[in-house]
Amino acid sequence: MKNFPTKLLAILVWLAPICGAGLAAAAEEAPLSSASDDCIACHASVHPGIVADWKRSRHSRVTPAQALKKPKLQRRISASNVPENLANVAVGCAECHTMRAESHKDTFEHGDRKVHIVVSPADCATCHSEEASQFENNLMSFARKNLAQNKLYETLIKSVNGVRSLHGMKTSISDPDPETNADSCYHCHGTEVLVKGKVTRDTQAGEMEFPILEGWPNSGVGRFNPDGSKGSCSACHSRHQFAIQVARQPYTCSQCHKGPDVPAYPAFDVSKHGNLTASLKGEWKLTDVPWTVGKDFSAPTCAVCHVSLLVDSEGEIVAKRTHQMSDRLPWRILGLIYAHPHPKSPDTSIIVNKDGIQLPTTFTNERASQYLIDQAEMTKRRETLHKVCISCHSSEWVNGHWRRLENAIETTNQMTLTATKIALQAWEKGVAQRDNPFDEAIEKQWVQQWLFYANSTRFASAMMGADFGVFAHGRWHMAKNIQEMLDKLKALLILRRAAEDLPTKK
Ligand code: HEC
Ligand code: HEC
Ligand code: HEC
Ligand code: HEC
Ligand code: HEC
Ligand code: HEC
Ligand code: HEC
Ligand code: HEC
Structure with a gap:
């Protein structure tokens, strides 16, 4: 954790026993990787809502190895095997948010780890390969492309979202701005999430550097993700439960x-x-x-x-x-x-x-x-x-x-x-x-x-x-x-x- 400011370490030392006790109390929880243990130590106070949601999820309770042992029709993961480092630990923050770090343009140095914000269908595919590959053949995963790369639909977007001005007895329509489009059509169809540099924010844990994301927040079904994949599973599977x-x-x-x-x-x-x-x-x-x-x-x-x-x-x-x-x-x-x-x-x-x-x-x-x-x-x-x-x-x-x-x-x-x-x-x-x-x-x-x-x-x-x-x-x-x-x-x-x-x- 050498990259974190010292102010933060103090919080961590203070929090660790509290979180540790909390985790041990819930008997049905699966073992945590040390990476996810680190994330939770901090995020339990930074984002108690996220951590509590995750704790209620099956991801915190069942390891991929346990999931693979269930009879076929009861199985909730479709991959035939899961990489060894993921198999015997809970699917924690680090398992999803550090997965395939090199493929994600939104990866940033967060403490000792390479974390990305936009966990994509391609990440979920590691354990849910069937769902991810089927979704690629659903119109929904093309919902952004189908709109954005169609000339006629472009005209439709403009006539709905463009701002109108009056000139004498005529009106003109301006090209819609990106924030309006993201608030309108692309809210559902999906934005394009782009990384636009870095910013240092003063957080409750001191100063930290984060990527600046354009087209964010969004969980549209056909979103273009920073790792090149399409869509958002959380359109229907709201995080983090x-x-x-x-x-x-x-x-x-x-x-x-x-x-x-x-x-x-x-x-x-x-x-x-x-x-x-x-x-x-x-x-x-x-x-x-x-x-x-x-x-x-x-x-x-x-x-x-x-x-x-x-x-x-x-x-x-x-x-x-x-x-x-x-x-x-x-x-x-x-x-x-x-x-x-x-x-x-x-x-x-x-x-x-x-x-x-x-x-x-x-x-x-x-x-x-x-x-x-x-x-x-x-x-x-x-x-x-x-x-x-x-x-x-x-x-x-x-x-x-x-x-x-x-x-x-x-x-x-x-x-x-x-x-x-x-x-x-x-x-x-x-x-x-x-x-x-x-x-x-x-x-x-x-x-x-x-x-x-x-x-x-x-x-x-x-x-x-x-x-x-x-x-x-x-x-x-x-x-x-x-x-x-x-x-x-x-x-x-x-x-x-x-x-x-x-x-x-x-
Ligand atoms: C030392 C405390 C600390 C640790 C450890 C830590 N985080 Fe964070 N994290 C933060 C803080 C503080 C923020 C900023 C919250 C904000 O700006 O509202 C943050 C933000 C984030 C964000 C959102 C970034 C954004 O701009 O939207 C993600 C995703 C994230 N952390 C994931 C993780 C993961 C995964 C781990 C473990 C590998 C982890 N964090 C470890 C403190 C920590
Ligand atoms: C899990 C059971 C179930 C399934 C599956 C199901 N239905 Fe129904 N459906 C019902 C029940 C129960 C009623 C209510 C019957 C009643 O009291 O009139 C109903 C009512 C209807 C009605 C009457 C609607 C009305 O307002 O009068 C139609 C038409 C209908 N179903 C067609 C279908 C079709 C077509 C499918 C498949 C695409 C389907 N149902 C699948 C249970 C089911
Ligand atoms: C349009 C909505 C929608 C989207 C988007 C979606 N799902 Fe689902 N998913 C569902 C529904 C509905 C079910 C419940 C299916 C059932 O009852 O068998 C489900 C079930 C699942 C399950 C549970 C399987 C089980 O055996 O219990 C997994 C895992 C899953 N989805 C993964 C994904 C992944 C990964 C993605 C992204 C690639 C995704 N889903 C995108 C609607 C969606
Ligand atoms: C199963 C994979 C998975 C796990 C486990 C997971 N996340 Fe996430 N996380 C996601 C997805 C998916 C998104 C949103 C992407 C989207 O909308 O499509 C997300 C978004 C986030 C965000 C940014 C969104 C916001 O509301 O600011 C933060 C912060 C975050 N996660 C923190 C955490 C923390 C902390 C943990 C551990 C307690 C965690 N995540 C565990 C998949 C996961
Ligand atoms: C490292 C493997 C792994 C990754 C990555 C992963 N999951 Fe899971 N997922 C699991 C396991 C394990 C379960 C629980 C299986 C069980 O209970 O038998 C599960 C269960 C689920 C379920 C069923 C939940 C229920 O209530 O039945 C859904 C939906 C789901 N995952 C969606 C996702 C989505 C969406 C992503 C990506 C954002 C994702 N998962 C990433 C391993 C993973
Ligand atoms: C009783 C079964 C039944 C239920 C329940 C049902 N649908 Fe349908 N749905 C149909 C049938 C039948 C069609 C028409 C089949 C076709 O388009 O070939 C259809 C068509 C659709 C289509 C159009 C697909 C297209 O390509 O044009 C969408 C979208 C849809 N349903 C979404 C939903 C949603 C969302 C709900 C719940 C609010 C829902 N359906 C509930 C039976 C059902
Ligand atoms: C975040 C928005 C969003 C959510 C949530 C969502 N859909 Fe969709 N859905 C879309 C969009 C947008 C399209 C059309 C994409 C296109 O035509 O390019 C679509 C298309 C579909 C289609 C046609 C798919 C095909 O390949 O033929 C069906 C069926 C459908 N949705 C059912 C559902 C059901 C069922 C749910 C809930 C379990 C659901 N959707 C949730 C936005 C959404
Ligand atoms: C609230 C969510 C939502 C918003 C906002 C939205 N759409 Fe959609 N759109 C959908 C859904 C859902 C479908 C698929 C319906 C179905 O298949 O029955 C769809 C399908 C479409 C399709 C069909 C694409 C294809 O080729 O299959 C077009 C075109 C479209 N929308 C245009 C627009 C435009 C233009 C806007 C903005 C002015 C917009 N939509 C805003 C939800 C939305």
Whole structure:
């Protein structure tokens, strides 16, 4: 600890017996490495919240070697072996925050150790290799790239986040500043975390040097990390408890899947499944692995349908755990701008449609089929998802639901097409400008048609929350919006005509 100021050593000497006693008292704790012992000696007083959370986690109680001995379905680590120096100690502060030090641009000298701040999916992969590699194939790990490297989405970001100024009878939009983008789109999609030099801070343990991080704090699903990896596992596994019961509850997903553009949570919330979860989850076993349908829980949460490893009362597998998630999803019901079969690659920035735009469908709903999964793959994924449903429902019930969902996909796509034809007329007739299709009043209505109302109708159908998809945010609004767009188009044409007829000065 030679690099720490002496003032600090005094605190340490004073704290060590207190922390030591605290640790010994909890019998079920796994042995600590001497490095983590050092971290905790200090951080127990610097960050008591972090240390207490970590102590409640399984990382403090079970060593990787003990975890590896459990039967396959009960195992909570997926790596087939773990480096020797990590195997027989608790997963402590140092195990995560000094892992792969050379790969992290945010590594800094902290006492005698090389510590980094942003523990990344690539670090977790040392013990959770399967989850990390599956997550790399999830759209979520591409959430930043998919936005940041798409020209059309760049225009959308600008029209939402840019500051507007008035010049006479016109407005201009400035390029959005990075802090606004980090507070808005990239809060969920993930920032790029960059190291911008070093700073000396006066801490409660004296002066210490730390890296300056840009794009921080953030735990967006597709974050670009200083070690070159993508995403943040703590988007769903909040640190430092990393408790499975948090990830299994719908509130975790609601952090991001709640807005009118992506309303999975509000639709689920008003469904029977949502009601049963809210009413009964106090009686459920949210920590058991594997998770037994019926015994541990009686209605599905988001995790049950989209992620979890499920077994029946005989211990037979109903569904394998997946951090890829798309392997249970035939359709992309998030309209871009129409609902369509899922993209083959989670990197949607590579898609180019017939009109040369980076979208999976053209404005008139021609699919960029070479980038999308085929019918056979769609059937396979539907069957995977339906295996989850039929552990609680008859196949007739489930097929009936599916028929309605696919009908909702069809009819909402038609309503988007009708609204788009009105927008196309406005562009063709020159009463709106297509270069930025998101900024004028009639264009904003068009965006709401597919982004809010069609999406809400489909999410309500998929997640059985009918109320959300009718008058709240769905079908009523799709119909009303089309009428209003048409009236606006007519008004714009009449206004232009009137302006042309005005006498002009010679
Ligand atoms: C001598 C006391 C001490 C020891 C030992 C110590 N730390 Fe710290 N650490 C601090 C203080 C003080 C801060 C600054 C807190 C602040 O600025 O609010 C800090 C900050 C940090 C940060 C956050 C840096 C940032 O800028 O966000 C991390 C991560 C960290 N320590 C991890 C560790 C790890 C891992 C170990 C063990 C290998 C460790 N620390 C050992 C005192 C210590
Ligand atoms: C979008 C949310 C989400 C993200 C992001 C996420 N997970 Fe998970 N994770 C879950 C859910 C939900 C479960 C519960 C699965 C179950 O019930 O079987 C889970 C379970 C786990 C488990 C427990 C496995 C077990 O056997 O008990 C581990 C380990 C895990 N995740 C690791 C990771 C790692 C590592 C990352 C980052 C690469 C990650 N997760 C990212 C949602 C997520
Ligand atoms: C299982 C791995 C793991 C362990 C063990 C762990 N951390 Fe962390 N830590 C993380 C992750 C992940 C983040 C946040 C990165 C993100 O948001 O994606 C983080 C962030 C932090 C931060 C910066 C964030 C903030 O809120 O200021 C501090 C400080 C920190 N950890 C301290 C500790 C201390 C002290 C311990 C030991 C008691 C510890 N960590 C143990 C994974 C771990
Ligand atoms: C050095 C190995 C190691 C690393 C690195 C590691 N873990 Fe773990 N993880 C474990 C062990 C051991 C357990 C407990 C296994 C058990 O209880 O059988 C565990 C359990 C978990 C669980 C299940 C918790 C529960 O309540 O069931 C989650 C989720 C998890 N880890 C996420 C992460 C994330 C996210 C990271 C990276 C930020 C990470 N782990 C890094 C070894 C590790
Ligand atoms: C509260 C979290 C959150 C914020 C803030 C957010 N998004 Fe998203 N975004 C999501 C979620 C969740 C999805 C995926 C929804 C789904 O698949 O059902 C998504 C998906 C997208 C997609 C689809 C990308 C693709 O190719 O697959 C685009 C485009 C998008 N968002 C644009 C934006 C823009 C632009 C902003 C800022 C103006 C923004 N988002 C802000 C959560 C968010
Ligand atoms: C921090 C924000 C965030 C959290 C938390 C989050 N998501 Fe997402 N999710 C996103 C974004 C953003 C996308 C879209 C990325 C894109 O299209 O590029 C997405 C996409 C998805 C997709 C499509 C994945 C694919 O590969 O097809 C599913 C399914 C999904 N999320 C389910 C969940 C579930 C279930 C949870 C909770 C266990 C959850 N998400 C938690 C932000 C989040
Ligand atoms: C009863 C099972 C079930 C539950 C519970 C459930 N979903 Fe879904 N989810 C579905 C079905 C069915 C679909 C549509 C299937 C498809 O897109 O192919 C879907 C689609 C989605 C999508 C759209 C994926 C895309 O690529 O467009 C996201 C995101 C999503 N769900 C997130 C969630 C979240 C978040 C929750 C919890 C708040 C949740 N789901 C609860 C069954 C469920
Ligand atoms: C863990 C058990 C469980 C799973 C898994 C499950 N459900 Fe349900 N579901 C229920 C229960 C219980 C009800 C409430 C029945 C009732 O009282 O009407 C319900 C209700 C429904 C309803 C009626 C909604 C309403 O408001 O009337 C539909 C539709 C439905 N489920 C479809 C599905 C589909 C599709 C899947 C798979 C994607 C699925 N369920 C997965 C337990 C489950």
